[in-house]
Amino acid sequence: MRKIREFIIEKTLLSSALITVAVTVGIILVLAVEAFSFFREVSIFDFFTDTEWTPLFTKKHYGILPLLTGTLLTTFIAISVALPIGLSISIYLSEYAPRSFRKTIKPLLELLAAVPTVVYGFFALVVVTPFLQQFIPSLSGFNSLSAGIVMGIMIIPFVSSLSEDALFAVPKALREASYGMGATRLQTAFKVVVPAASSGIIVSIILAISRAIGETMIVAIAAGQQPRLTLDPTVPVETITAYIVQVSLGDVQHGSLEYKTIFAAGITLFALTFLLNTLSFQIRKKFRQKYD
Amino acid sequence: MESRFISEINGKKNYSNTMSDMMSEKTEDAKTEAPIAEKYKLQTKDVNVFYGDFQAIKDISMNIKPKSITAFIGPSGCGKSTFLRLFNRMNDYIEDFKMEGKIKIDDKNIYKDKIQLEQLRKEVGMVFQKPNPFPKSIFENVAYGLKIQGIKDKKLIADRVEKALVQADLWNEVKDNLSKSALTLSGGQQQRLCIARTLAVEPSIILMDEPTSALDPISTAKIEELIHHLKQYYTIIIVTHNMQQAARISDYTAFFYMGELIEFDKTKKIFTNPEKKRTENYITGRFG
Numbered sequence: 001m002r003k004i005r006e007f008i009i010e011k012t013l014l015s016s017a018l019i020t021v022a023v024t025v026g027i028i029l030v031l032a033v034e035a036f037s038f039f040r041e042v043s044i045f046d047f048f049t050d051t052e053w054t055p056l057f058t059k060k061h062y063g064i065l066p067l068l069t070g071t072l073l074t075t076f077i078a079i080s081v082a083l084p085i086g087l088s089i090s091i092y093l094s095e096y097a098p099r100s101f102r103k104t105i106k107p108l109l110e111l112l113a114a115v116p117t118v119v120y121g122f123f124a125l126v127v128v129t130p131f132l133q134q135f136i137p138s139l140s141g142f143n144s145l146s147a148g149i150v151m152g153i154m155i156i157p158f159v160s161s162l163s164e165d166a167l168f169a170v171p172k173a174l175r176e177a178s179y180g181m182g183a184t185r186l187q188t189a190f191k192v193v194v195p196a197a198s199s200g201i202i203v204s205i206i207l208a209i210s211r212a213i214g215e216t217m218i219v220a221i222a223a224g225q226q227p228r229l230t231l232d233p234t235v236p237v238e239t240i241t242a243y244i245v246q247v248s249l250g251d252v253q254h255g256s257l258e259y260k261t262i263f264a265a266g267i268t269l270f271a272l273t274f275l276l277n278t279l280s281f282q283i284r285k286k287f288r289q290k291y292d
Numbered sequence: 293m294e295s296r297f298i299s300e301i302n303g304k305k306n307y308s309n310t311m312s313d314m315m316s317e318k319t320e321d322a323k324t325e326a327p328i329a330e331k332y333k334l335q336t337k338d339v340n341v342f343y344g345d346f347q348a349i350k351d352i353s354m355n356i357k358p359k360s361i362t363a364f365i366g367p368s369g370c371g372k373s374t375f376l377r378l379f380n381r382m383n384d385y386i387e388d389f390k391m392e393g394k395i396k397i398d399d400k401n402i403y404k405d406k407i408q409l410e411q412l413r414k415e416v417g418m419v420f421q422k423p424n425p426f427p428k429s430i431f432e433n434v435a436y437g438l439k440i441q442g443i444k445d446k447k448l449i450a451d452r453v454e455k456a457l458v459q460a461d462l463w464n465e466v467k468d469n470l471s472k473s474a475l476t477l478s479g480g481q482q483q484r485l486c487i488a489r490t491l492a493v494e495p496s497i498i499l500m501d502e503p504t505s506a507l508d509p510i511s512t513a514k515i516e517e518l519i520h521h522l523k524q525y526y527t528i529i530i531v532t533h534n535m536q537q538a539a540r541i542s543d544y545t546a547f548f549y550m551g552e553l554i555e556f557d558k559t560k561k562i563f564t565n566p567e568k569k570r571t572e573n574y575i576t577g578r579f580g
Binding site: 098099171173174176177178179180181182183184187191192195196 | 380382385387409410411412413414417418420422424425426427428436437439440441486489490493
């Protein structure tokens with residue numbers, strides 16, 4: 001009797017694991033098949049070199065570059081906000097803050113990541129953009145600047161929390177060695193602890209970038225829906241994710257080339273985040289060998 | 293190696309009292325009890341340490357002479373490490389830590405509010421139980437203490453790094469690989485690197501907290517030999533679990549038990565004719 005129970009439990013656990021893998025494989029397969037049929041009609045060369053993305057207009061262009069720049073631009077702005085703030089927070093929490101303060105503030109910070117992104121998007125559109133317009137009158141209603149800034153606030157906990165874990169994991173012995181030679185807290189933090197935790201910090205940054213690239217709601221709401229090849233943060237742009245939302249919600253005919261564009265865009269996005277996640281995985285693996 | 297250390301004495305300028313100290317050391321050998329009238333490097337008076345409600349150190353007064361090796365022995369949890377870490381104020385980072393009494397180094401109270409922690413720790417170096425080199429190159433490890441003092445002169449840094457590595461008896465093993473990561477060294481080499489790193493700052497006191505407990509016998513022997521040589525320039529205080537080690541390398545031995553200093557005397561006396569029964573029981577292995 002017991003044996004049967006064990007058997008059932010084991011197989012149930014196994015099947016849940018297999019289902020997850022199967023779903024992932026299924027998604028990649030669908031993406032690949034649809035993207036493949038897209039690339040039979042549009043050459044890969046055009047896809048990566050054409051500077052216009054107008055699949056929904058009469059004069060059709062299928063250049064991913066405007067969407068890619070839109071994605072990278074908002075991501076860049078987000079990281080520019082999240083990196084200095086997140087790192088400062090993590091160094092403060094790990095090296096300076098009393099333990100009780102650290103215990104309270106860390107979960108609070110992680111709440112930032114729990115706020116629904118639609119709230120952030122709305123916040124960017126109706127609060128941050130009007131606020132920024134006081135200083136930059138030429139700022140359009142939809143722009144990558146406020147979307148990027150708000151996205152940066154959203155990913156602060158990704159940087160601060162993971163970096164703080166990495167900093168905190170640096171052996172106490174290294175700090176003592178540094179203090180023991182007459183180093184101040186600041187010197188110890190920046191010359192010993194941060195370098196020793198650098199791989200963990202890099203991983204946190206990569207994961208934050210990956211999160212920003214995949215972020216959809218904020219950019220769809222606040223950055224606009226105009227695919228445009230520009231590095232100007234004050235004008236409307238469109239990210240890959242925002243485009244996918246636009247088409248998915250629209251009345252594009254199922255199976256048409258326009259419909260297939262979202263798979264081509266999707267697989268580009270997937271390739272990007274997959275690359276980043278693999279990179280962070282490799283760095284983390286190397287990091288693990290360092291201290292046992 | 294002998295000759296190298298002799299040349300090191302001559303090369304060392306900032307210890308002008310070397311000769312007089314060595315002489316006092318000699319005359320002192322003839323007597324059996326510790327002299328009182330001598331100038332001490334380190335003095336503690338009625339020191340009590342509390343962690344919250346727990347009293348870790350009970351009323352310890354002790355005087356340590358310059359350029360001597362003092363060993364702290366005693367069973368685990370007897371307070372010897374805590375006591376050692378008072379001398380460079382390493383316990384300050386522990387929450388609930390509280391200290392009473394006086395600790396003077398070169399007649400200066402190191403627990404006065406105005407004392408500069410960084411300055412104190414340049415004067416009082418520390419070597420830890422587990423080798424803890426920074427994940428940096430060998431050179432950068434030794435240069436660290438100088439760089440944080442703001443020394444920029446590359447030539448000076450290189451000279452001091454070499455001198456420290458020579459003093460720590462590691463130079464010949466690493467001189468061709470100074471840019472290699474310190475983590476590639478063996479445990480014994482890492483510990484000598486940590487000693488070199490401490491020496492580079494040119495302290496006058498070196499605290500060693502069980503420096504060989506994580507090492508194999510051969511590395512241990514090397515470090516002991518090194519400690520013996522370093523005595524010429526530094527006041528060394530070493531915490532050890534290994535009674536043979538205390539007997540081999542130290543001039544004075546302090547036996548701690550339950551936060552109290554039971555006995556403090558010349559090592560020879562402690563190990564051959566201790567005053568207290570408890571000391572005798574411990575060193576003969578009857579408890580601890």
